[in-house]
Amino acid sequence: MKRQHHPLVLRPAPLLFVVLSAVGIVACNPGTPRDRDATTYEAEGAASHLSNSTFRSLPPEQQYQVANRLLTTVYRGVAVDEFFDLSDGLYPLQPSNRNFLRDTRAALTTPMSSAERAAARARIGLNSDDTPTNDEDALFEFTNSSNDNTTPLYRQIPLAQISEFPLSRDLYVEWMTYFLANTIMFSPALEMESTDAKDAAFVYNFLRQRIKNDESVRDIVRAYLGTQSRWRVSRSAENHALEAYELFLGLFDTEEDSRRGGVACQDWRLTSESAQYQLVRSGEQNEEYLRILDNYYIRTCDDLYNVIVSHPLFMPRVTEVIANYLLADLPVEERMKVVEGVLKGGPTTFEDIFTALLFSEAYLLQTERPLWFEENLFGVLHRMHWSVERNQGQIGRRITREIQEYGWSDLNQRNMGSSAMEYKIGRTPDVPMDALSFASHSKAMRERVLVGNRQGWEGGTWSSNERGYRGLFLEAVPHPEEADVLQTAVREDVANLNAEDFIDYLFLTTLLRPATGTERDALMDMLGPEGRNQIYFDQALEEHRVRSSRWNYSDVTYVVMEYVSRLPEFYYLARPGEEING
């Protein structure tokens, strides 16, 4: 796509030099096309990426934590048996792929082919115009609301696609789009009277397409500022200017500048509710040049937009907004150093910024923060070999409806303070941890995913089409007497584990770490002959074993899941390598 150039609007001439010099200093002239491929961008300093060699030098357990931290952030996960080679048991932990980090980064830059994408979307249940196919075979059941003003469809599509696309640039674009649509910069603010689901549809498609096309941040925001969806949030000319300064420059004391911006935008207005909040324009354009932000002269709303996206504060602010979410718990001093590091590399696209932050040492090794619900839910589901197809109920085909549509569902994010695309100010950078939000998150994870998901880990409903079914601890094997018929049995690699290692396997799946000695002892006691009697001591092997049936494995899992669900740590992106109660 051809890049648009936005020359600064500057009058009178003497000020031209002031502004150009300021822009030149930080090397972010908005009109300069990128002269390199997006993949060559590298952050510097505190945002330096975690190199593959450093990753490989980490202890295996820590590699697994880093890998899952990365994938959890994009609502995915890698299971224990996919990351480690379990052919000789769990220990010593042996990563199957020592280049996981490098390969993941490469995967996220590799687009799906058109055919792959079309096939994946058909499987998910989406037509090319984003309407649901409503096929019985479709993996996801989307909303049946056809009301364009109220449909939650555009909050459901991204989660479904992120969940089912292979690791690819397509998945990454979906995730970046969803992420940005939940920030103050791009939230369609569905809570407002003047917005509706059409704005969610617009913002989602607007961002998705432009990020996919590798448009620059400046071009995207420049185009977005003048859209009806943005005006439906800002609503009046003066407030449109005020919010542009706040959202995209981080300037909060702009009283006079906002007034002048309002004059520049005076020919634009939003119609009333009865006229469906349409953005309309009169012919009465402002004719007088107005000075804003000390150094710039503007006359029209277009001039204002050009100033915003060419302002030296623009890229720092956009980067900071994103960093504030991802690195929420990093002290502000350290967080700002990471932002500096991202900026030093001269990012131009959202992908540059996200990739710099996600793959930075600061994010992968240092940050520790509470998990967003989507991160926790989809992260652990994917680590448990979850398949939407095999599950029924809340974490089956309806899952995105449960999260985004059904107010009564435990999975619904409203009580978690994190509804998607809902808030005028976007989601708060910090995960809401007030009592109601946390209790709602915890209840959803415990009762729908961990202890309430026994059928899920036991394989759910699967058909003979899925001959390769492999779940958390079961797999499909031919029936001994009828080879064409499949039945579930404890997975061979899992059956080889002793009881302690099986407990560790479950801990690694959920908490990304093995059990501590205290935990292992307590759980072994609970599950041993004096307790639930699922574990016994095998005299021949001289080790504790889980009794052999799937029911025994299931009960051990049940107890461990119950414990995990009550641990605060489970709701955190815990810092890799930092020992728990050592």
Place this chain on the structure above:
Amino acid sequence: MKRRDFLRGLAMAPAVPSALSLGLLAERAQAAGLNYDAVDFTAPTVLPQVINIFLYGGASELSGNMTNIEDINYHSMNPYTAAFGSGILQARSLDDDSNPANGGNAQLTPYGFWAGAGGLYMEDLIRSNDMSVYRTIHKLKNQTRSHREAIFINQKGALNVDNSAGLGTRLALMLHTHRNAMGSCQLADGRTVGQFDDGLHGLPLPFVSFEGQTTAFARDPGLSTPIPLREMSLNDNFDNPYTRGGGLTGDATANSQIDDLVTQMQSDEAYARRFQSGVQGFAARSTMAGLVGDLSSARDATLPAVEPDDPDGDADDRLSYPNTRFARQVRAAVTLAIENPSSLYISVGTPGLGGWDDHNNAIDRYRNRMMQLFHALRVAMKHIRLSDQGSAAGQTPGGMVRRTDNIIINVWGDFGRLVNLNNSMGWDHANNQNLFTLGGEGVRPGGADTLGKVVGKTHRVGRTGVNNQYTEPTDDSYQTEPMSIASSIYHYFGAQNPERITADPDYNPQGDVKLDESVEGIDPPFS
């Protein structure tokens, strides 16, 4: 260092800022803790219960102040008479029973409220001595019109917006600091704080948010709020995600074994520190599990009986809240206050900024919203007054015998709005707003005399036909900063020098004194 200064530095410096300047930012953040020992504290005889309803977005003052409407209409870019009807300039007598929603009917109530925007309810609340209105809460010390900073200023009661604790947190820390002086303080049901096992720390649900995570309870950067005094959040349906069902909960032995193991893990200091919010979240879950069940019973209880001609009665002559979002929120907060006398500070508000940010389409939306809010508040005051008419005479629906003249409701927001009707038929941001304060005659200094009046006079400022037109206090009018609202709340709870709590060395060295509730009210200008 203000955020803006910091970002400017980041952008304009020859290189990105040095670690030194960033370090200063962090250092400043750590220096903000208040010294609550410096508060001159006299424990109140009866503990107040304050419900703060925050109108996010900043409500226009016009519903509660139409005294300048003629001038405003004349100078506005878009005339009010065209937008709202000719009645907007006409005085309305108390016995005028024409439909206020019809803009052609007279709109100016005797006190200068906007009849079609809740003004008739306001008039009732003033005349029943349930409410006072302060029309000149005037943000002068920091004149930002940014939501972010204005919300912080109001909800923190402080000008150092980035490094201050929320109003509720400051109140909690003040009470915590002086908790040893509070043993004989009575709750509204007659129990004393000293009767609870841990005194102040033993009170159930002392701080509650009905708005999820809120600035009102922003943490103090330098001081930790004791866990029993941290806010708990509820929603207006008293939904109860706090209980645990299924899993091992049915197996008492296994259940307690699991809990013991969790407790053992959390007893590790490093673990508790690392996952602090989660540890606290689970503690809150446990506390709330039983309490919320009781509250939902009270929520479902029949409301008190009212006189047959009461306009807020239903067909069975029972008090009835309107079926609106505001009414549900107000009812939930009032129910909690009535049924739990130890809920001392309750924060209510619409999350996000959409609510009252009427940049456009104010014609119907704003009036209807104000109508709904003040209708709910009129019912709420009756609910509070008649709460002892529960199933058993003299008892609340939850079976409590108590006084209710300690319950205060404050209603205010980010800021006020311009009075020019802009081209999107709305109002942009400005700095003068109303405070509506209701109830609590038993705990306000000055008692019932502080209620039933309208304080403050305004005039319009700004050139004809431009957007930047607003009201400000007249020279002879009482006026105060929004921090005074916080100051008053601290005073109700015992601070004799509450300005200390709103002060900070950089932005507001003197702080702000409490509202002067002894100021005389105005005479009704349109009677």
